[in-house]
Amino acid sequence: MVLITDLRPVHVVGIGLHPYQYPTETSYIELGLQAVREALVDAGITWPAVEAAFVGTARLGMAAGVPMLRYLGMTGLRVSQVENASATGSTAFRQAVAEVASGLADVAIAIGVDKPIGRIAAPDTGITPISPVQDVPFARYALLTERYLAEAGYTKEQIGLVAVKNHNNGALNPYAQRRKRRTLEEVVRPPYVAGSLNSLQITPIGEGAAAVIVMSDEAMDRFKVDQRRSVRVAASSTVSDQAFDGANADVALTQAATQAAYEEWGGDPSDLDVVEVHDAFAIEELLFVEAMGLCPPGQGAAELAKGSFDIGGRHAVSPSGGLLAMGHPLGPTGLGQIAEITRQLRGEAGDRQQPDARVGLAHMVGIGPVCVVHILQR
Amino acid sequence: MVSKDIPSEEAGPLWVDSEQGIQLIGWICHKCGQRGVPRQRFGCERCGAPGDEIRETRFEARGVLRSFAEVHRHAKWPVPFAMGEISLADGPTIHAFLDDEVEWHPGATVVGQGGDRLRDSYVVFTLGER
Ligand SMILES: [Zn+2]
Numbered sequence: 415m416v417l418i419t420d421l422r423p424v425h426v427v428g429i430g431l432h433p434y435q436y437p438t439e440t441s442y443i444e445l446g447l448q449a450v451r452e453a454l455v456d457a458g459i460t461w462p463a464v465e466a467a468f469v470g471t472a473r474l475g476m477a478a479g480v481p482m483l484r485y486l487g488m489t490g491l492r493v494s495q496v497e498n499a500s501a502t503g504s505t506a507f508r509q510a511v512a513e514v515a516s517g518l519a520d521v522a523i524a525i526g527v528d529k530p531i532g533r534i535a536a537p538d539t540g541i542t543p544i545s546p547v548q549d550v551p552f553a554r555y556a557l558l559t560e561r562y563l564a565e566a567g568y569t570k571e572q573i574g575l576v577a578v579k580n581h582n583n584g585a586l587n588p589y590a591q592r593r594k595r596r597t598l599e600e601v602v603r604p605p606y607v608a609g610s611l612n613s614l615q616i617t618p619i620g621e622g623a624a625a626v627i628v629m630s631d632e633a634m635d636r637f638k639v640d641q642r643r644s645v646r647v648a649a650s651s652t653v654s655d656q657a658f659d660g661a662n663a664d665v666a667l668t669q670a671a672t673q674a675a676y677e678e679w680g681g682d683p684s685d686l687d688v689v690e691v692h693d694a695f696a697i698e699e700l701l702f703v704e705a706m707g708l709c710p711p712g713q714g715a716a717e718l719a720k721g722s723f724d725i726g727g728r729h730a731v732s733p734s735g736g737l738l739a740m741g742h743p744l745g746p747t748g749l750g751q752i753a754e755i756t757r758q759l760r761g762e763a764g765d766r767q768q769p770d771a772r773v774g775l776a777h778m779v780g781i782g783p784v785c786v787v788h789i790l791q792r
Numbered sequence: 793m794v795s796k797d798i799p800s801e802e803a804g805p806l807w808v809d810s811e812q813g814i815q816l817i818g819w820i821c822h823k824c825g826q827r828g829v830p831r832q833r834f835g836c837e838r839c840g841a842p843g844d845e846i847r848e849t850r851f852e853a854r855g856v857l858r859s860f861a862e863v864h865r866h867a868k869w870p871v872p873f874a875m876g877e878i879s880l881a882d883g884p885t886i887h888a889f890l891d892d893e894v895e896w897h898p899g900a901t902v903v904g905q906g907g908d909r910l911r912d913s914y915v916v917f918t919l920g921e922r
Contacts, residue, residue, distance in 0.1 A: 541832045542806055544816070545888045545914050546869065556861035557877045557887060564859060564898040608875075609861030657826075657838045 417678050418508075418650045421515035425634060425644040426790065428457025428627035429753035434591040434620050434741035437530060442474055442621070443482045446527035449623035449746070450486060453523065457627045459637050464627070465519040466492040470506030472499060472744035473532040482527065492519075499536075499780030500692065501652075502526065503624060504748030508650050508786060510628050515647075520633035526746030527623040536781050552616055555695040556609030558662070562697055563610075570610050572715035574602040576696040577615045577738055579724060584735025586765040589750070591620045591741030601696075615696035617737040624749035626756075645759045648773070649678035649789035654782050664698070667785035668705040668777065675787040676707075681773065683707040686789075688758045688774035689729050690751035693736040699723075702777065703731060730768035733758060748786065751776040759792040806830055807853065807904065807915050814853040814904035814915060818884070819846050827851075829884050853904025853915055855880040860896040878902055878917060891918035 418424070430452025432445040446469075454461060469479035479493040498505035503526035510522040537543075562568060578598050584590035601614040628647070629639065651674040653667050676683060683706055691706075693699040700714035708729050709717040717723060723731035734740040734754035737747060755774035757763045763771075776788045807816050818829035821836035822845045829851055833843040860876040863869075874890035890896060891905075903920035 539832075539834075541834075542804075542830055544806060544830050544886050545875065550863075550866065552865070553861065553863050553875055554887065556863070557859045557875065560861050561859035561877060561898070605864065606862075607865045608863040611861075 418512055418515045419648065419678055422517060422630055424511045424514045424628050424630065424647045426626055426647065426752065426756050427629045427634065427639045427644045428453040428459070428625075429756050430454070430456055430625045431589045431746070431750060431753055432623040433589045434622035434743050434746070434750070436591065436618065437621050440621070442478065442527050442529050443485065445529070445621060445623040446482045446525055447485055449527070449625040450483075450523065450525060453625040453627050458639060459521070459627070461486040462489050463521050463637060464489075464491055464523050466510070466513050466522040468494050468496050468506040468509040468513075468522070468524045470496045470502040470524065470526040470745045470749065471528050472497055472502045473528050473530050474745070475532045478527065498784055498786070499782060500694070500742065500744060501748055501778040501780035501784050501786040502745045503750070504776065504778040504786035504788065505652065507626055507749055507752055507788065508652060510626070511647050511650055514628050514630050520630045520636075521627065523625060523627045524749055525623070525625045526749040528743045528745035529621040530619050530743075534781075551694070552608050552611060555616075555697060556607070556611045559611060559695070559697040560609050562701070566712060568715050570602050571598060572719065573696050573700065574598050574615065575715070575718050576693065576699045577601040579718065580693060580699075580732050580736040580738040581614065583725065583733050583766060584739025587735050587740055590735045590739050591618055591622070592735065592739040611695070615738070617694040617742040620741045620743045622741065622743040622746050622750075624746035624753055626749050626752050643760050645756045645790045645792055647788065648791040649675040649787070651675040651678065652784065652786040654784045662701070663783050664779045664785070665701050665705045667779060667783055668702050671785040671787040672706045672775070672777065675775070675789050679789045679791070681789075686729050686773055686775050687771040688733060688755055688768050689731045690734060690754055690774070690776045691732055691736060692778045693732055693738050694742055696738065699731065699736070706775070706777070725766055725768055730758070730771070733763065733766045733768060748776065748778045751778070752788065752790070755790050759790060804831065806913065808850070809906060810850075812852065814906065815850040816853050816880075816904070816915065818849050818851050820849040821845055822847055827883060829880075829886060851880055851882040851884070853880075853917070854920060855902055857896060857898055857900040857902050858885070859898055860890055876902065876917060889914055889916045891916055894919050
């Protein structure tokens with residue numbers, strides 16, 4: 415099997431975002447254009463340089479791309495729309511990276527833009543479920559949380575510390591949907607949405623946009639891009655559900671996708687400085703950091719409490735605020751992670767800066783389930 | 793993200809009341825023997841055999857409660873209600889309604905009963921004997 419990194423080197427050279435926010439009347443076009451224009455300025459190029467665009471959106475519906483991009487000037491570039499549930503933005507990024515790695519383009523852009531307006535196809539399979547609520551995410555994750563509390567012997571407070579860390583990181587991020595510091599008491603107290611899930615342990619529904627520009631070595635020379643601010647794509651892996659025989663599929667997929675990414679990168683999880691995790695629910699961060707090998711199984715809560723996953727700790731986990739605080743508008747989310755890691759590896763993350771960050775990993779899971787992992791390296 | 797509230801006629805019932813008690817209707821692959829619930833005729837999730845290799849099979853509505861949660865917010869369904877993750881004695885793990893009148897604990901033995909006034913079409917699990 416050929417890996418993306420067996421092909422030409424690919425570099426992230428431009429990032430841009432529209433802040434994530436609770437739904438408004440703002441057109442998705444305005445959201446998306448703001449992110450693209452910011453990414454172009456960041457890369458120091460203009461729109462005609464971009465040869466291919468991958469527009470990631472999960473909820474807007476058909477034909478979101480060209481009606482938005484035309485306002486950057488109709489250059490005739492290749493435009494494709496990408497959808498992969500929560501991993502939509504991550505998948506759009508992979509497509510853009512593959513386009514450049516393969517030599518089909520020297521400059522490509524991945525754009526995530528979304529508003530929570532469209533329908534979701536997954537439940538409309540024609541199969542009648544055992545209960546009509548089994549696919550409601552917060553009910554599923556409440557059951558997962560309660561199972562973890564019972565079987566791992568963890569307390570509500572230990573899981574709540576994930577939310578405290580990520581809300582406090584989000585408070586430092588001008589692009590985050592939730593920018594308020596939270597105490598442990600605030601994130602664990604009633605009322606509960608389900609089980610012992612306080613709404614501050616659940617990602618908010620929102621809208622926003624994110625854009626990432628990638629380039630080949632040749633294009634970086636041609637456009638005189640500042641090499642000190644570029645970040646190399648060191649691994650890209652993606653997997654979908656397999657017959658796991660009862661294991662938690664999201665956890666098993668995370669293990670499979672991160673292991674493949676480590677092999678492609680040739681490094682070890684202990685060398686990761688920054689990790690952006692799919693933390694739509696607080697419990698997920700503990701399960702996933704263990705599955706990724708950032709700590710031994712069962713040690714996630716203890717490591718978190720010690721500060722190992724804080725900014726300044728051994729691995730900064732979700733310094734952006736993660737899905738819990740930065741937010742999860744679907745299409746943009748995975749690209750927002752790439753933007754945060756790029757900012758961190760450039761040393762431009764300000765108050766959220768992980769000291770001397772050299773390597774970062776972005777991880778998303780989506781309904782399917784699917785899992786997408788990227789590793790970026792300075 | 794909410795699935796259909798009421799099972800459709802074409803899909804057939806989710807369960808039957810037999811002499812052995814409530815049984816969930818699921819599927820079995822005649823090629824590889826893989827089984828699952830709920831019923832479906834699209835193909836085998838393990839070996840990929842097409843729908844004509846998929847037959848109906850039944851699962852005892854009995855098992856062990858792995859975890860439970862009271863749900864307080866739902867767009868269409870009256871709240872609160874209790875849900876559980878149940879490992880069926882016959883294999884698969886499912887999420888299903890629990891009897892709201894029971895004080896639940898993980899590890900409890902559960903058994904399916906016919907739907908109550910709100911959930912006629914769905915199985916509700918209650919406390920089974922040890
Ligand atoms: Zn089969």
